[in-house]
Amino acid sequence: MSRKHSFVLTLSNNVTEKEGVNYLIENHTGFFKVDLISKKELLNLLGIEHKFLQAFDLIYIPDLVGKVIDAQFIKTYLEDIILVELKTTKKYLPQNPKGFFFGATENEFNFGKILGARFRFCFVSLNEKGSSYSLQTIEELDAIIKNKRIQYQINL
Numbered sequence: 552m553s554r555k556h557s558f559v560l561t562l563s564n565n566v567t568e569k570e571g572v573n574y575l576i577e578n579h580t581g582f583f584k585v586d587l588i589s590k591k592e593l594l595n596l597l598g599i600e601h602k603f604l605q606a607f608d609l610i611y612i613p614d615l616v617g618k619v620i621d622a623q624f625i626k627t628y629l630e631d632i633i634l635v636e637l638k639t640t641k642k643y644l645p646q647n648p649k650g651f652f653f654g655a656t657e658n659e660f661n662f663g664k665i666l667g668a669r670f671r672f673c674f675v676s677l678n679e680k681g682s683s684y685s686l687q688t689i690e691e692l693d694a695i696i697k698n699k700r701i702q703y704q705i706n707l
Contacts, residue, residue: 571639571675572609574682581613582635589620596629599665606662607634611671611686634666635686639675647683648674648695654702663689
């Protein structure tokens, strides 16, 4: 794959992910975008290494409506916070996550294993026929994975 094609594909995926974040925040209660400072604070409070900063995109607190995310918010709701790694597609998936194809890092899976029930993959389908999302723990995901393969990405 050429670098130009890879770059365009990455940009497209970033736009789709942002649309997924917006879909969740605007249409569903409990999802919050967190900045880098808040991510670091959250990992510090949980006693988790910063190498996992890129292993989650959002936090989820069921039934909590619009609040400002800051250090006090994180301390107040620490026990309720679920860390969420977002995977987004434009494909129509009426039985989301069934039919979802995605890439994930070993770091994301390791993070999910460390956090257990406090971590979810969130599969978002954005399609004109119907948009949806599905939250899955590592354990739930492992039970429904049809095929999983390792791909090496190498820089020289």
